[in-house]
Amino acid sequence: EAGVAQSPRYKIIEKRQSVAFWCNPISGHATLYWYQQILGQGPKLLIQFQNNGVVDDSQLPKDRFSAERLKGVDSTLKIQPAKLEDSAVYLCASSLEDNEQFFGPGTRLTVL
């Protein structure tokens, strides 16, 4: 069974630029999560989708972050414009049930 796919794996941008991340969850997983993980901290949930609907986006900085999951499968997370404090690993996960989430390899973002 293929795992969660993410791209790109690494991205370096300058502050105020825009960036987008892509995630393809495990086939059949209705729930998709985007997390931000700053070095030395636990993952922080940014947004949770159930199929193509948003379940929770309470911690998504909506002035600069946006996410969509068209057709309830792939998802993209965008940051526009980026700030220095956005430097982190962005993890995508999918699940059938909340208690067991499968994570992709993540995208390491560096904002200069």
Next chain:
Amino acid sequence: GQSLEQPSEVTAVEGAIVQINCTYQTSGFYGLSWYQQHDGGAPTFLSYNALDGLEETGRFSSFLSRSDSYGYLLLQELQMKDSASYFCAVGAHGQNFVFGPGTRLSVLP
């Protein structure tokens, strides 16, 4: 709001047993999960407890006491490859899924 506490670091030797504690504060609690993350890697699921008691999966066991808002992960017969960060995570109705700050386990030869 929700909060979770874990020790920041734990050190043990190969073959030993180590316990990583997690205390949480939340309303609407329905389950406690544990994840392992090696440096540079993605979190991987280890275990889940919804009910009080001990769940055993090979060398790893997880315990939950809902009345004490407390759980722990027990790792037996430690191996060098167990050196990683371990996160507890709480699921609660009407609230977003929250990970703890993580415990960095170092296994010494």
